[in-house]
Amino acid sequence: EAQVTQNPRYLITVTGKKLTVTCSQNMNHEYMSWYRQDPGLGLRQIYYSMNVEVTDKGDVPEGYKVSRKEKRNFPLILESPSPNQTSLYFCASSLTLGTSGETQYFGPGTRLLVL
Amino acid sequence: KQEVTQIPAALSVPEGENLVLNCSFTDSAIYNLQWFRQDPGKGLTSLLLIQSSQREQTSGRLNASLDKSSGRSTLYIAASQPGDSATYLCAVTQNQAGTALIFGKGTTLSVSS
Numbered sequence A: 001e002a003q004v005t006q007n008p009r010y011l012i013t014v015t016g017k018k019l020t021v022t023c024s025q026n027m028n029h030e031y032m033s034w035y036r037q038d039p040g041l042g043l044r045q046i047y048y049s050m051n052v053e054v055t056d057k058g059d060v061p062e063g064y065k066v067s068r069k070e071k072r073n074f075p076l077i078l079e080s081p082s083p084n085q086t087s088l089y090f091c092a093s094s095l096t097l098g099t100s101g102e103t104q105y106f107g108p109g110t111r112l113l114v115l
Numbered sequence B: 001k002q003e004v005t006q007i008p009a010a011l012s013v014p015e016g017e018n019l020v021l022n023c024s025f026t027d028s029a030i031y032n033l034q035w036f037r038q039d040p041g042k043g044l045t046s047l048l049l050i051q052s053s054q055r056e057q058t059s060g061r062l063n064a065s066l067d068k069s070s071g072r073s074t075l076y077i078a079a080s081q082p083g084d085s086a087t088y089l090c091a092v093t094q095n096q097a098g099t100a101l102i103f104g105k106g107t108t109l110s111v112s113s
Helices: none
Strands: A004-007 A010-013 A019-025 A031-038 A042-051 A054-057 A076-078 A087-094 A110-114 B004-007 B010-014 B019-025 B032-038 B044-051 B056-059 B062-067 B072-077 B086-093 B101-103 B107-112
Touching: A004 A087, A010 A019, A019 A031, A019 A087, A019 A110, A042 B086, A042 B101, B004 B086, B010 B019, B019 B032, B019 B086, B019 B107, B032 B062, B032 B072, B044 B056, B044 B062, B044 B072, B072 B086
Parallel strands: A010 A110, B010 B107
Antiparallel strands: A004 A019, A019 A076, A031 A042, A031 A087, A042 A054, A087 A110, B004 B019, B019 B072, B032 B044, B032 B086, B056 B062, B062 B072, B086 B101, B086 B107
16 A cells, blocks of 8 residues: 555654654655644645755754655654644655646654653 | 635535635745645545646546636535545645645534534
């Protein structure tokens, strides 16, 4: 089954404790990205990757890191989480870039609470 | 900066009713527009994608239209069912690289039986 998976689905942590949210897709997609969703603000892009070893900042990259060492995986790293990073996070992927008309596939989301 | 607005924020209708969800965007220089469905505890599912050169797309009971010049899109749902209850999001692809979707805040639809 074609899918985007994220782990963990739920996470409670404390300020300053490094964490990684994993994202994996099995569709051989080139493009992957991370979004966060907050009440009243909607979905905003954090980082994206156009291919292996190619990453770039989205609208809200502060406090986050990413890496793309393999085509299928795109982990999101919070080196020193803070309460304002409490949010619902989504990973997404598509075969190519958006202007070609390829739809984006989203993972189920990771709900993060930083105390 | 592109802004995407969805009205209404919430909508409740009885089963069987036809309904329209609205999406507007401030910058008409978009490459495509997508409508997504979001169910609680689940990710987003793409419903329809309209290229900027297209006027509408249809899938089953769903029909999405795009008027790029006026910065508007509508999602028409025919003969609504309780299973249609969800949050509907529209998103535009703005830059030529297509590297980001800019989302509206969504319309939460509730269909009662």
